[in-house]
Amino acid sequence: MIREILEECQKGLDGVGFNEVVLMLTNTVSTAEVYMNLDDVRFTEKGDVVTFMAEGGTHLHMNLDDVKELRFNYTERNERGEPSYSVWFLEENQEPVLRIYLRKSDDEATNQPRHELFMALLEKYGESLSLAS
Numbered sequence: 001m002i003r004e005i006l007e008e009c010q011k012g013l014d015g016v017g018f019n020e021v022v023l024m025l026t027n028t029v030s031t032a033e034v035y036m037n038l039d040d041v042r043f044t045e046k047g048d049v050v051t052f053m054a055e056g057g058t059h060l061h062m063n064l065d066d067v068k069e070l071r072f073n074y075t076e077r078n079e080r081g082e083p084s085y086s087v088w089f090l091e092e093n094q095e096p097v098l099r100i101y102l103r104k105s106d107d108e109a110t111n112q113p114r115h116e117l118f119m120a121l122l123e124k125y126g127e128s129l130s131l132a133s
Helices: 002-010 110-124
Strands: 020-026 031-037 039-042 049-053 059-063 069-075 084-090 096-104 126-132
Touching: 002 039, 002 059, 020 039, 020 110, 020 126, 059 096, 069 110, 084 110
Parallel strands: none
Antiparallel strands: 020 031, 020 096, 039 049, 049 059, 069 084, 069 126, 084 096
8 A cells, every 4th residue: 555655656646756755763762854856766576665766876765564654745835835745654553654745846846746646645645544454
């Protein structure tokens, strides 16, 4: 299911996917952010690990078996007065293991299609999708 959703995020509607994103990893003492395009997402043959590839070789791995819930978060106006879009991957204790935030695109023409894609995914999957077996 996660693979299907990530591929929808990547491919998008009419060829416009999430594209410009920030991947965020946090714990109680630190935060790591990777600014990237969501162009290169790889899955292991077994499908249990996804790798997000960024330019220059930076990459993040996520073990999909440990993801128990997926959340689509949309806010019309964040602290900067702009819409905010994010997809959170949570483990069994409801802690996020990875967050994907859509950045405002440098290509203004893609912002509306990206909004429409996010809203379509939100409508299709709902705000929260349980993946627990």
